[in-house]
Amino acid sequence: SQQGEEDPQALSIQEGENATMNCSYKTSINNLQWYRQNSGRGLVHLILIRSNEREKHSGRLRVTLDTSKKSSSLLITASRAADTASYFCATDATGNQFYFGTGTSLTVIP
């Protein structure tokens, strides 16, 4: 079974705008990660946030984590056409393996 659920399922924005996608999960976690996947390709790790962290930044990415609401958000600022991809959250509850959500498909229109 999949732990996380991303919202929205699909998002279309103009280049330069910000994109926000959310992830909700069901059980307590050790950490949460965000990955990007271009069509038909493998996954690329974007950022990891630990359960005792509330916010993390990496370049144009900002991730927040609210463990009380069991949710996380990924913000991509100043989007580019190259950001077009599917984005997945992955939760680690046991320290052994991690579960992916269903993903948000982001389209950035040039």
Next chain:
Amino acid sequence: DTGVSQNPRHKITKRGQNVTFRCDPISEHNRLYWYRQTLGQGPEFLTYFQNEAQLEKSRLLSDRFSAERPKGSFSTLEIQRTEQGDSAMYLCASSRMGGFTEAFFGQGTRLTVV
């Protein structure tokens, strides 16, 4: 290239045939994971190894599936008597041990069962 390597990239097979995929992880990574992904879905966990030991298997991994990591380096995933429902992308990932850290994924093997 020092990333995770998967072979073959694509495999078309007839229903009932056996197939085997190979994954070469990043050399210093102790953990190796197999995931399956169907169109429009997120990756589903299948199994993972810590060194050569297979520590966890998903209920998705039926008796027709077997995975090995004989020397704690590369891994193979075999599917026996393939079914059309096995058609998917099979992803391999590796990570360091000692608390969960980021996992690096290969490009995947796309299996089509006809």
